Amino acid sequence: xxxxxxxxxxxxxxxxxxxxxxxxxxxxxxxxxxxxxxxxxxxxxxxxxxxxxxxxxxxxxxxxxxxxxxxxxxxxxxxxxxxxxxxxxxxxxxxxxxxxxxxxxxxxxxxxxxxxxxxxxxxxxxxxxxxxxxxxxxxxxxxxxxxxxxxxxxxxxxxxxxxxxxxxxxxxxxxxxxxxxxxxxxxxxxxxxxxxxxxxxx
Numbered sequence: 001x002x003x004x005x006x007x008x009x010x011x012x013x014x015x016x017x018x019x020x021x022x023x024x025x026x027x028x029x030x031x032x033x034x035x036x037x038x039x040x041x042x043x044x045x046x047x048x049x050x051x052x053x054x055x056x057x058x059x060x061x062x063x064x065x066x067x068x069x070x071x072x073x074x075x076x077x078x079x080x081x082x083x084x085x086x087x088x089x090x091x092x093x094x095x096x097x098x099x100x101x102x103x104x105x106x107x108x109x110x111x112x113x114x115x116x117x118x119x120x121x122x123x124x125x126x127x128x129x130x131x132x133x134x135x136x137x138x139x140x141x142x143x144x145x146x147x148x149x150x151x152x153x154x155x156x157x158x159x160x161x162x163x164x165x166x167x168x169x170x171x172x173x174x175x176x177x178x179x180x181x182x183x184x185x186x187x188x189x190x191x192x193x194x195x196x197x198x199x200x201x202x
Contacts, residue, residue: 038098046094063087 067082133154137144142153184192 034099034102037102038095042098043091043095046098 063078064084064086065076065081066084069077069080071077134144137150137153140153142149144150
């Protein structure tokens with residue numbers, strides 16, 4: 001039992017579980033805000049515009065009656081009629097589009113703020129050496145305060161790393177080619193046979 005609770009504690013305090021819980025709570029509150037915005041502000045405005053075009057009732061009064069029932073007063077009895085409620089369908093589509101538009105706008109704004117923040121951080125940290133770089137320069141005998149020497153060392157190091165990367169890629173390519181020649185596939189054998197037949201035909 002002690003082991004079980006220990007494992008449970010490890011699981012519940014894991015970072016991604018806590019992040020997920022926070023995300024669900026904030027997501028629920030965020031959904032309520034977006035729904036309130038679309039339901040109580042944007043949808044009524046759209047309904048008002050549509051009511052000016054189609055008449056009173058807006059999209060809520062758009063029906064196609066399959067069986068129309070009229071009560072004693074001559075009014076349509078929707079409870080006993082069979083009809084297609086286009087208004088509800090159109091309203092659901094408009095609500096979806098509004099929610100998507102609001103979410104897109106908010107996420108775009110958040111991403112823009114984050115992008116500007118990252119640019120600011122990168123701008124502030126540009127040109128500054130990390131502790132690891134300072135230790136490496138010191139070990140190489142380069143004076144950290146000598147900007148020209150530091151830049152020359154870092155440029156040389158970057159060029160060496162690029163050359164080493166290209167050499168490693170070349171060696172890997174040559175190794176793969178040698179392995180393929182040593183162990184030809186059926187496709188390779190067919191190509192060789194084709195070449196031999198073409199030579200013989202000539």
